[in-house]
Amino acid sequence: MMLSYTLYLFLLLHILPTTTSAVVGGPAYTATDFILLNCGASSDLNDTSGRSWDSDEHTRYAPPNAAAISSISTASPMDPSVFQVPYETARVFHSTFSYSFPVPAGPKFLRLYFYPTTYSTLNASQSFFSVTANGFTLLSNFSTFLNSPSPSEPSFKKEFIINVQENQRLEVTFIPNTNSFAFINGIELVSLPDHLYFKGDHMPIKFVDQLFYLTNETALENLYRLNVGGNDVEIQDDSGMFRAWSQDDDYIFGADFGYTPHAEDLPIKYTDQTPPYSAPEIVYTTSRVMANTSISLEWAFPVDSGFFYLLRFHFCEIQLEVTEQNERVFDVSVDNQPVDVQVDVIYWTGGTKIPIFRDYVVWVINDGRRGKKDLRLSLSPNTLGHPKYNNALLNGLEIFKLSDANRSLAAANPEHTGCSSPSPLALKLPGNKKNKGSSVIYPVMGSLIGILAMVIAICYSRQSIYKHGLSITSRYRTWTTGSSLPLPSDLCRYFSLDEIKTATSMATID
Numbered sequence: 122m123m124l125s126y127t128l129y130l131f132l133l134l135h136i137l138p139t140t141t142s143a144v145v146g147g148p149a150y151t152a153t154d155f156i157l158l159n160c161g162a163s164s165d166l167n168d169t170s171g172r173s174w175d176s177d178e179h180t181r182y183a184p185p186n187a188a189a190i191s192s193i194s195t196a197s198p199m200d201p202s203v204f205q206v207p208y209e210t211a212r213v214f215h216s217t218f219s220y221s222f223p224v225p226a227g228p229k230f231l232r233l234y235f236y237p238t239t240y241s242t243l244n245a246s247q248s249f250f251s252v253t254a255n256g257f258t259l260l261s262n263f264s265t266f267l268n269s270p271s272p273s274e275p276s277f278k279k280e281f282i283i284n285v286q287e288n289q290r291l292e293v294t295f296i297p298n299t300n301s302f303a304f305i306n307g308i309e310l311v312s313l314p315d316h317l318y319f320k321g322d323h324m325p326i327k328f329v330d331q332l333f334y335l336t337n338e339t340a341l342e343n344l345y346r347l348n349v350g351g352n353d354v355e356i357q358d359d360s361g362m363f364r365a366w367s368q369d370d371d372y373i374f375g376a377d378f379g380y381t382p383h384a385e386d387l388p389i390k391y392t393d394q395t396p397p398y399s400a401p402e403i404v405y406t407t408s409r410v411m412a413n414t415s416i417s418l419e420w421a422f423p424v425d426s427g428f429f430y431l432l433r434f435h436f437c438e439i440q441l442e443v444t445e446q447n448e449r450v451f452d453v454s455v456d457n458q459p460v461d462v463q464v465d466v467i468y469w470t471g472g473t474k475i476p477i478f479r480d481y482v483v484w485v486i487n488d489g490r491r492g493k494k495d496l497r498l499s500l501s502p503n504t505l506g507h508p509k510y511n512n513a514l515l516n517g518l519e520i521f522k523l524s525d526a527n528r529s530l531a532a533a534n535p536e537h538t539g540c541s542s543p544s545p546l547a548l549k550l551p552g553n554k555k556n557k558g559s560s561v562i563y564p565v566m567g568s569l570i571g572i573l574a575m576v577i578a579i580c581y582s583r584q585s586i587y588k589h590g591l592s593i594t595s596r597y598r599t600w601t602t603g604s605s606l607p608l609p610s611d612l613c614r615y616f617s618l619d620e621i622k623t624a625t626s627m628a629t630i631d
């Protein structure tokens with residue numbers, strides 16, 4: 122008996138990735154390329170986060186004849202709610218204009234800042250233009266006016282990821298429509314770790330029941346980045362790439378907000394598979410889980426139809442009640458299609474406080490004009506294996522649009538409604554928000570006192586054998602000794618050959 126447990130633990134230790142402590146002080150990633158251009162500004166200025174933006178007046182990134190082929194202008198009227206840097210000034214184009222950034226090869230965030238208002242006599246409602254970068258069409262027949270999030274939030278940024286190939290520069294070109302004009306308020310360029318989003322050929326992404334290879338020949342546009350169950354995370358609190366994470370409340374579908382367990386001071390144990398730059402700790406220490414009476418967690422996200430989407434789910438078990446495999450098991454569905462079944466975060470990570478993210482690709486069928494459509498996301502308990510709790514969990518979510526076969530990300534402008542709210546379908550019930558309850562799930566079996574005694578005994582005896590990962594492995598062992606709890610055979614059932622292969626290949630990356 123003892124021998125088989127030891128063997129089992131030995132196997133586990135070799136499948137589980139090693140954990141590393143969170144980095145103390147300083148961001149997890151330091152960008153090697155970092156350019157902030159405040160277009161139309163005459164001097165360098167700092168934004169509210171303390172970042173210094175360069176004027177684009179005498180910049181080497183613009184052509185030498187920039188002043189002759191474009192003009193600069195100040196926003197007027199300037200809404201007091203809009204940040205002055207970089208939105209108060211713009212460079213306006215009546216003909217094609219390119220910025221050219223000499224950067225080394227690799228993936229880059231390209232963030233374009235727009236504030237649709239009036240520039241000199243030019244009303245942004247009359248502006249339609251295209252933006253291309255390194256052969257990708259990022260925007261086409263684009264109206265900043267029609268794409269403004271809301272009258273109370275008129276300025277916005279668009280975030281893309283472009284892979285700059287060897288011997289390429291990053292060329293960003295603005296092309297006004299005939300008899301129209303283009304403008305830009307700010308351009309941000311930030312490098313990112315090579316394999317953060319592009320895992321290459323050795324790690325294909327699940328696409329329904331097929332595999333999808335996301336290559337560096339694809340450009341991405343980020344549409345949503347959510348700190349699920351938490352608050353907005355400012356760009357300076359990201360792990361070094363200035364990604365903004367927003368709360369998910371606006372996208373919850375229906376009236377069921379579940380609960381939002383959080384444990385801000387819990388140390389998150391990053392791994393080789395989930396390095397500290399993946400997402401800041403706050404994303405993993407806040408979460409949304411199902412309430413007692415819920416049947417699922419549901420969100421709706423307006424997206425452009427006719428594109429593939431990359432969905433990255435961030436998970437981390439932080440609730441004291443869930444420490445073992447087969448305690449919280451759920452299915453993930455997108456538009457009523459299952460994209461993954463029997464998700465067991467502890468099974469994936471090997472323990473609590475260990476973060477993990479999983480990618481899926483989905484296709485959103487074209488409505489004929491690449492108009493908006495709601496992407497519906499649903500997490501619901503899977504009770505086939507009789508898990509301890511009927512519950513589901515999510516900590517973070519990123520949604521990216523993938524460039525199509527024509528290397529385009531361009532879609533139709535939204536209809537002008539005067540107010541395009543983030544999700545017209547989402548019903549907001551403010552009273553239900555932020556039920557930061559702690560005891561949110563209830564065991565279906567009790568009697569843990571004897572087991573607790575065993576935990577202590579076993580932890581103690583194992584300390585000398587496994588110096589690292591004690592907290593993870595000792596729990597496995599303890600729980601498997603309880604008669605009313607999953608037996609090793611139940612747990613072993615989960616280790617299909619494919620899964621072991623995946624786990625081992627993931628553990629060996631980097």
Ligand SMILES: *[C@@H]1O[C@H](CO)[C@@H](O)[C@H](O)[C@H]1NC(C)=O
Pocket residue numbers: 165166167171172173
């Ligand atoms: C911008 O911030 C830096 C410190 O980050 C400071 O040294 C500089 O004086 C600031 N510039 C302006 C124009 O406020």
Ligand SMILES: *[C@@H]1O[C@H](CO)[C@@H](O)[C@H](O)[C@H]1NC(C)=O
Pocket residue numbers: 197198239244245246
């Ligand atoms: C710009 O055009 C929009 C839509 O036609 C209009 O509502 C707005 O008042 C105009 N702004 C100015 C400053 O003329």
Ligand SMILES: *[C@@H]1O[C@H](CO)[C@@H](O)[C@H](O)[C@H]1NC(C)=O
Pocket residue numbers: 226227228284285286287321337338
């Ligand atoms: C893109 O991928 C190819 C093939 O995997 C590789 O040779 C090339 O270096 C990559 N380019 C960049 C910029 O990462």
Ligand SMILES: *[C@@H]1O[C@H](CO)[C@@H](O)[C@H](O)[C@H]1NC(C)=O
Pocket residue numbers: 413414563
């Ligand atoms: C959840 O259910 C348990 C019993 O299953 C009950 O004791 C508890 O009060 C319920 N909690 C809420 C918030 O409804």
Ligand SMILES: *[C@@H]1O[C@H](CO)[C@@H](O)[C@H](O)[C@H]1NC(C)=O
Pocket residue numbers: 525526527
């Ligand atoms: C690519 O462009 C061609 C020609 O404009 C068009 O017929 C085709 O539908 C486009 N493909 C996609 C995936 O949009």
Ligand SMILES: *[C@@H]1O[C@H](CO)[C@@H](O)[C@H](O)[C@H]1NC(C)=O
Pocket residue numbers: 249262264267533534535
């Ligand atoms: C450009 O967008 C406007 C507003 O959505 C639309 O009315 C117009 O038909 C589009 N033009 C082209 C050429 O697609």
